[in-house]
Amino acid sequence: MDEIEKLLPGYNCGSCGHRQCRDFVAEIKNAEDLQKCPFLSRDNFQDNVKKILRLLGEDIPEDEKVVGIIDGLEADFMLAPLKDECSCREFIHPFDGSIEINVGDYLRYRPLACPVTHFAKVIDIDPGIYTIHLVGPLHRLGQEDFEFKDVGLCMILAFEGKISKGKLPKVGQTVKFVPEYCMMQKVHSGMVVGVEGRSVRIEAIDLKVW
Numbered sequence: 001m002d003e004i005e006k007l008l009p010g011y012n013c014g015s016c017g018h019r020q021c022r023d024f025v026a027e028i029k030n031a032e033d034l035q036k037c038p039f040l041s042r043d044n045f046q047d048n049v050k051k052i053l054r055l056l057g058e059d060i061p062e063d064e065k066v067v068g069i070i071d072g073l074e075a076d077f078m079l080a081p082l083k084d085e086c087s088c089r090e091f092i093h094p095f096d097g098s099i100e101i102n103v104g105d106y107l108r109y110r111p112l113a114c115p116v117t118h119f120a121k122v123i124d125i126d127p128g129i130y131t132i133h134l135v136g137p138l139h140r141l142g143q144e145d146f147e148f149k150d151v152g153l154c155m156i157l158a159f160e161g162k163i164s165k166g167k168l169p170k171v172g173q174t175v176k177f178v179p180e181y182c183m184m185q186k187v188h189s190g191m192v193v194g195v196e197g198r199s200v201r202i203e204a205i206d207l208k209v210w
């Protein structure tokens with residue numbers, strides 16, 4: 001307990017719901033709980049976050065190498081789903097803007113620069129950008145009630161997920177990563193724009209890893 005307290009910011013600002021950092025300690029059980037303190041997502045506290053995770057037994061196995069199967073490239077980390085979700089989140093933009101897409105729709109699409117057809121469920125919409133969970137291609141196929149909209153080629157704008165293996169990145173870092181569900185286990189690249197505990201958002205996605 002004392003060790004964790006020393007690693008908190010010490011600003012006693014109350015944002016986590018406690019008047020003092022000391023009182024927040026009892027509430028910290030896992031990486032998600034750390035998100036209640038806004039300062040712990042800042043770059044200068046990332047070493048402290050790692051130490052707290054280690055003390056909680058939630059350490060990420062950094063020594064295990066993450067290597068893409070199809071390309072043999074070494075990645076910085078493996079991206080798993082966020083808590084209670086079925087896949088990590090992708091944010092996609094279909095080039096064909098004429099198709100009406102609603103939350104709950106199933107889509108068939110092919111990411112730009114990927115040869116594999118994907119199936120996904122839409123979970124949120126911003127103008128022109130659809131947040132999806134991957135549901136295929138394998139396990140939904142063959143079901144009679146499986147209706148989908150074919151949206152064709154899509155640009156992949158971002159990923160959100162939780163790091164299950166590898167190194168915890170910093171905001172602004174260009175990274176190589178493998179989404180756990182990727183059928184080809186191919187290394188993707190992008191820039192980290194948000195880190196909260198082990199949860200990350202990666203934008204500027206590129207499959208032509210340099």
Ligand code: SF4
Nearest residue numbers: 012013014016021037
């Ligand atoms: S939000 Fe962070 S800095 Fe503020 S009181 Fe809670 S633990 Fe301390």
